[in-house]
Amino acid sequence: MNTSKPTQTPTPQTLHFESRISVEQVEEGYDLAPKFDRDGLITCVTTDAATGEVLMVGYMNPEALERTILSGEAHYWSRSRQVLWHKGASSGLVQKVIEIRIDDDQDAVWLRVSLSAGIHSAPASCHVGYRSCFYRTVALQSGKIGYAETEKTFDPKLVYGDAPNPTLL
Amino acid sequence: MNTSKPTQTPTPQTLHFESRISVEQVEEGYDLAPKFDRDGLITCVTTDAATGEVLMVGYMNPEALERTILSGEAHYWSRSRQVLWHKGASSGLVQKVIEIRIDDDQDAVWLRVSLSAGIHSAPASCHVGYRSCFYRTVALQSGKIGYAETEKTFDPKLVYGDAPNPTLL
Numbered sequence: 416m417n418t419s420k421p422t423q424t425p426t427p428q429t430l431h432f433e434s435r436i437s438v439e440q441v442e443e444g445y446d447l448a449p450k451f452d453r454d455g456l457i458t459c460v461t462t463d464a465a466t467g468e469v470l471m472v473g474y475m476n477p478e479a480l481e482r483t484i485l486s487g488e489a490h491y492w493s494r495s496r497q498v499l500w501h502k503g504a505s506s507g508l509v510q511k512v513i514e515i516r517i518d519d520d521q522d523a524v525w526l527r528v529s530l531s532a533g534i535h536s537a538p539a540s541c542h543v544g545y546r547s548c549f550y551r552t553v554a555l556q557s558g559k560i561g562y563a564e565t566e567k568t569f570d571p572k573l574v575y576g577d578a579p580n581p582t583l584l
Numbered sequence: 585m586n587t588s589k590p591t592q593t594p595t596p597q598t599l600h601f602e603s604r605i606s607v608e609q610v611e612e613g614y615d616l617a618p619k620f621d622r623d624g625l626i627t628c629v630t631t632d633a634a635t636g637e638v639l640m641v642g643y644m645n646p647e648a649l650e651r652t653i654l655s656g657e658a659h660y661w662s663r664s665r666q667v668l669w670h671k672g673a674s675s676g677l678v679q680k681v682i683e684i685r686i687d688d689d690q691d692a693v694w695l696r697v698s699l700s701a702g703i704h705s706a707p708a709s710c711h712v713g714y715r716s717c718f719y720r721t722v723a724l725q726s727g728k729i730g731y732a733e734t735e736k737t738f739d740p741k742l743v744y745g746d747a748p749n750p751t752l753l
Contacts, residue, residue, distance in 0.1 A: 430727045435753045445729045467636020472692040516718035520751040523641040549685035558599045560614045582689040584604045
């Protein structure tokens with residue numbers, strides 16, 4: 416007779432997303448009924464909760480949205496690597512979620528986050544080394560590019576090593 | 585002999601978007617080389633320049649981006665109506681662009697705007713009647729929906745009349 420206690424497997428906590436039935440339900444109701452596009456993704460805007468600065472635009476599949484809500488840390492779907500992406504898992508630059516908002520037709524999410532520092536970096540979000548991915552301006556009328564952030568926050572080589580650059584041409 | 589002066593047609597002002605040649609050019613250069621997706625669109629986040637609040641996520645085709653840069657007023661591509669959309673043309677709720685930013689891989693644009701009041705409305709942005717399209721919260725852990733804006737800013741029936749609702753199920 417085996418008297419050892421059975422190993423307890425923690426029940427995976429999951430969320431239920433509702434079906435989209437009517438415009439009124441989606442826009443004015445209390446159902447979480449996100450619309451994923453034909454690639455199975457929803458657009459996510461992430462801002463710094465302290466400054467209001469837009470840090471990045473990312474994309475989430477249902478699992479990334481669910482893990483973000485359940486864990487309180489931002490998860491995305493990496494379109495370039497085609498994997499679930501726990502932001503900061505390799506760099507340490509985790510995004511702690513302060514608030515989640517969803518828009519009228521529930522096809523976009525807004526995360527207000529607090530940035531963590533990494534081992535080799537002050538708090539930042541962009542793989543190029545800037546705080547925000549939106550480090551450049553586009554001038555009205557001329558369309559000329561300028562720099563809103565004039566100095567990088569960290570050295571990407573120190574933080575990411577030889578990992579492939581996610582930018583696609 | 586015709587001595588009348590030739591009619592002067594104003595030269596249409598246009599912008600040139602550069603081809604995308606290399607990651608370095610796109611991420612660290614001064615070329616405006618936006619990446620439009622397979623539908624010919626680029627994602628646009630629009631925030632209130634005064635408060636930092638995210639007002640909406642929209643999409644732009646090359647013409648909408650060009651008109652936004654040249655005119656200083658936000659233009660989008662309406663995916664539900666499939667037309668170029670000068671925000672506020674019908675409602676009066678024009679978005680005056682204070683600053684345009686572009687992200688690292690140039691596949692997303694951030695507009696910082698100043699909101700105008702309409703004839704029937706205080707300054708607002710959302711077709712449902714709220715200031716921001718992100719008027720609802722999603723609670724961490726439970727995923728429960730709550731309201732960040734508890735009152736509408738305007739009555740959509742007064743502003744939009746019988747125009748079809750743009751939300752798609």
